[in-house]
Amino acid sequence: MVWEGRDTLLNRQVAIKEVLLPDTLSSGDRERQLLRTAREARTAAKLNHPSVVAVYDVIEEDGRPWIVMELVSHPTVEQVVLTSGALPVREAAELGRQVLSALRTAHAAGILHRDVKPSNILLSEDGRAVLMDFGIATVEGDSSLTRTGMVTGSPSFLAPERVRAENAGPASDLWSLGATLYACMVGRSPFERGDPMATLNALLTEEPDYRRIPPIMHPVLKGLLQKEPQDRVDAEEADRLLAAIIAAKPPAGDLDVPEKPKGQGPGRALLAAAATVVLVLTGGAVAYFRTATPAEGAPRATTQPAAATQAITPSAAPSPSATRSATPTPSVTRAAPAVRAYKSRGGWSVMRPMGWRGAINEASTEWTRRDGNAHFGVEAVYASLDPNQIIRDGQETLRQNAQSVVTRGRRTLTHHGAKAVQWEFTWTAGEANDARWVRPGTRYHEIRRALAIGDTAYVLSWTVTEEQWLRNRALMRQVINSFTVGG
DSSP states (O other): OEEEEEETTTTEEEEEEEOOOOTTOOHHHHHHHHHHHHHHHHHHHTOOOTTBOOEEEEEEETTEEEEEEEOOOOOBHHHHHHHHOSOOHHHHHHHHHHHHHHHHHHHHTTEEOOOOOGGGEEEOTTSOEEEOOOTTOEETTOOOOSOTTOOOSOGGGOOHHHHTTOOOOHHHHHHHHHHHHHHHHHSSOTTOOSSHHHHHHHHHHOOOOOTTSOGGGHHHHHHHTOSSGGGSOOHHHHHHHHHHHHHOOOOGGGGOOOOOOSOOOTTOSOOOOSSOEEEEEETTEEEEEEOOOGGGTOOOOOOOBOTTSOOOOOOOOOOOOTTSOOOSSOOOOOOOOSEEEEEOTTSEEEEEETTOEEEEOSSEEEEEOTTSSEEEEEEEEOSOOOHHHHHHHHHHHHHHHEEEEEEEEEEEEEETTEEEEEEEEEEEEOSOOSOTTOOTTOEEEEEEEEEEETTEEEEEEEEEEGGGTGGGHHHHHHHHHTOEEOO
């Protein structure tokens, strides 16, 4: 489990990784886990790269290891795909290049990650990708800490040679990167079958299905997902192929975002933490307090679980000793927020962009960025409760007033439990239009999401000039996904 804490010496927020050891572990297994945790810290601390989570310290407290790391409070790629759908091709390629750069740095230092997957990559709002969790990494010269015959890693993203217990090198991490990029497009690994043995069998004997992958991604994925390591593209060639995707301007159909699959596979949901914890770094030691009921007699504290990791139910925490000093809940210095909560008279709420001009119309509310190059609107629709029909009607209306309308993708997704239909498209503004913020002749990129809740349907629209689209995607996801109706 990873908690948010504060380094009181250097006055910075940090992430503190607590390794939870089952009580049933033998002394040998416990010692092995302590060694592995210390090795994880040593391994990651060797790497100085913007796409690798920095490790500051490792501490043993109450017989358990804790790792103090850089706090990166951003969702994982797995979370982004689950909530927002498949990544656009160029965004996926840029993510791939960043992770590949981190892997090349690790490989040059003799380090293999061995567990590259969407849930181990954090994605910030500005597009920074960060590879984390070197918990099962191997370092040349270190003796293995795993039992003979034991395969570690996530089955869906394991390289075939690792399953076959053959020698695994840098090419194994490249295979996992290929499977991760595939999951960015489809929502799951190409070999996920719902059962570990069926997944491993598919990984060894079946080829990926590329029919739902944009053709421009085929060369790099096919190059990375060759079953024999010697047949795979190397890191340099993979980087060249990804860079070509980012630079290319293929036909519109090649950039269509594939439809998100209906099933997401097991084990994807994050489990809420069952205890409330505040961590404080004091003099190199970690002190923590577990929220208790009055009957337990423990002091109450506010919770600050780190958003950068999956949370699991913690084991009972020992009481801090009287010699440890503790401070109140740490104050946090935050950067100016990009969004602010807005609640409408109609009962819906959204985190609207800060600094944008707002306007309330008869059935819609809208915000326009001050330079006029971005717009967000929420419209209440009462004529139809069918999201598909609403999108179709919108397409017909747009084509009457706009030029060169090109669909980039259309898919069905779930928005806070409600069925939604999302249409991504580009269009050029014509001379005649009803919106004051639209400039004739300008090329726009837009996401339009329709959903029905109760007796009202809503249309959320996010529009940015084409050249500014990529840099605004993270803010778009944050705003659109925050829309809720009622409590």
